[in-house]
Amino acid sequence: MLRPWWLGMLGFALLVASVFAWLGQWQLARAVDTSPPEPGQTEIVRPIADVSEPGAYLPDPLVGQRVEVTGSFVADDFIVVSSRFDEGVEGYWVTGQLRVDPADTGSDAPTSLAVAVGWTGDRETADAAARALDADPPQDVALTGRLISGEGPAVPPRSEPWEITRMDPAALLSRWSDIEDLDVYRGYLTSAEPFAGLDDIHSPAPEERSSVNWLNIFYAVEWAVFAGFAFYMWYRLAKDAWEKELEAIEDAAIAAGAEADAGGTAEAAPARD
Template sequence: MSSTDSVPPQASTAAFAPTLREVMLRPWWLGMLAFALLVAAVFAWLGQWQLSRAVDTSPPPPGQTEQVRPLADVAEPGEYLPEPLVGQRVEVSGSFVAGDFDVVSSRFDRGEEGYWVTGQLRVDPESARSSEPTSLAVAVGWTSDRAEADAVAAALDADPPQDVVLTGRIISDEGPALLGRGAGPQEMTRMSPAALLSRWHDTAGLDVYRGYLTSAESFGGLTAIHSPAPEERSNVNWLNIFYAVEWAVFAGFAFYMWYRLAKDAWEKELEDLEDEHEDADVPAAGSAPSGRD
């Protein structure tokens, strides 16, 4: 019996089988590792970017929204209202435009549903700090009675207040919304200056503020709109922190995928070596077993 005949098949296979470390150090898998490093670096950068936006290092001072400021210092026509200034109390002067008062439904005041009457305020050039005609949508009062809201809107259309100085809160456009079942085609359930603009008169060359004003002073006998101060914002954005953690997990997953694929290739190579060894040990058909006559 030869010395090789005494070596078990498993030991013979193990003698030629590569280790997982040897497979990982092959050029192909080193190249895949470099690619995983690149992907992880991109994910890490995105996580760092999210983290840098998660903490506001210069939050607005407490009570800032309660200081009455000129409208021109807070917002510009056609521009979105910055988030820290949503709900800021402002002062503006101008005159309302006849025929441009509307009723907006689904307005809640201290938990009670009702209606707002709104109008187009043509802002004075000095208040707008612009020589171009400029308008601001203003909610001038609230009522729980639709008939009263319609009557006040009609009365203000006929005799719009002129040369008024208003204070109130500047609020972001609520945007459009689908009308509920049974609502009329002209029904408005959202306070949207963009939607009101399509109903206003004399709008050629008109600049319009994207936000709207809830007037502290009511008109036409309506109830003054209850518009409380916005809640003080935290200087930590937890959603951004969650996103940063997600990017860190993705970065780690890139390394895990490289390891898992390399290990799968190593295990497949071991299986192939075992199959080749088993095929070599099977005697040819019709041949006599070794060591027997």
């Protein structure tokens, strides 16, 4: 182990272990939230501009945050979204495109937010509400509700290719009108006040998150194990080389002893006439 080659290998093992240790520290630093949001923060109604921006992903601590927003709904853009469960009962949401007031976004660019305006367990009621809202879309409304991350797209049923089964603003955007140069929020709003005689959407407060991320702690432990394994590999390789040298010395000694025994036997043999 004190030979130059193995000292060099030890230096390499130290370098590898240092990298693993840094990665473990990086994971550990992100495992504990030293400034978690105070309990009940999501229930404080905040302006939407303080919570999210158009096109930006909603940060985890702000998912489910209650916000306020003003704007006007766009005609002919009320769409029914199926597979919506309300306290365990399957039903439908009626959703619309809310053109947000520029004062709420701080930008003159047209900006829209997908809003779920109510729930019903009956498809005919949902379709009727959507038609009524398309004919007379609410204008200059002030809404409060929860801002939630989009659920992502899903393949529609083969029998209903235009059916939307997930609350995905991108999927709704593909069905909206007047979308040229339009900015869109990635999240959506569940309105606290229902429209068109629909039932209000059951949207409870999100569960309080733990300040400890156990998955990151597990990763940090893994990196520590990898760092220790680098030293074990150096020790194991050095020991294997040492054992091979011992075997070679022993084999050479045995061979030398065998030659000596063979020479002695030849000298002790009697001479023949």
